Amino acid sequence: MDAMTDKNYRKELIAKYMNAETDAAEEIRLAEYFATHQPDADEAAVAKMVLAERPEALIAAGEREFDREAGACGAAPAGTRRAARRWRLALTGLAAAAALALVLLLRPASREVPPFTPLEIAESLNTIMDLGLGDIESATAVPSGANILVTVHLKDGTDLPFIMSKDGDTGTLSLASTE
């Protein structure tokens, strides 16, 4: 059990606090307790004072609650959102590849692997940019052997690498996440 929930312990700690005999860790614990618990009537004034001295404890508690409530109504914390966005982007990348494949399947098949035309590269980049995720800042394509390395730059500074390849038999373009 957390010692802070023991009223006698808190009473001793508050007495030490008033005499400036607590160390920094004890003072932080006191502030964090009052930031997240309703004080007893006889502690109300001390609680307000402790939080006035260390408002960051209250700010941190409010931030935690924000993340929890935001998560509960669908907006996950930043880390989770980023992971979800990566998955969404990878899946939509596959969908884009499928869409491109459908278009290109209508072309006559050829045995030799033609180089990527600038138009194909531009179309692929546009497909990625048009996914409507709202988080993409830019995308770059760099030829690498028979493939094209596509890097999507997100607004939060992260990069998502994709590899674009072409099937010589069918002319199908595919775009796969390398993560």
Add this chain to the structure above:
Amino acid sequence: MFSEGVRAKLLAVVRSFGRVTGGEDEDIVQEALTALWSLSESGYPVRDAEALAVKIAKNGCVAQYRRRKLRLQPLRGDAYDGGDPATAATDLSDCLEIRRRLYGGLTDTEKTCLDLRNVDGLSLDEIAEMTGKPKTSVKSTISAARRKMLEQLKKEL
């Protein structure tokens, strides 16, 4: 003080909460900026104003959400075992206003010692070394400041 870009960022944070209605978002952003000003006015050393503004805006969302819940849901009983929703201060802006008021009644030496202790996390020995005062003097300064603030709060309650 802040560019429109920061204001837009705060607005985006508030809207991402998903539990504030249209019209409230602008108010929460404005309150966050006011609270930040109040915090810095009380002598709190603000190191990263933008990051702090985001945190305060998040607190504003939570406070607004709580107020709405209180309006919609009658409280059952008055015993709380703890948990985030029940705080000593009703919300951050109240806490910052109390801080501004309490610190206003302290001497510069008292404020300096408290900030070195609370914000910089220094020990009494370190504060003594930094201010050139004996440790016992630093201890009695902090203790006197706290007693002064407590007396004031007790009068107000």
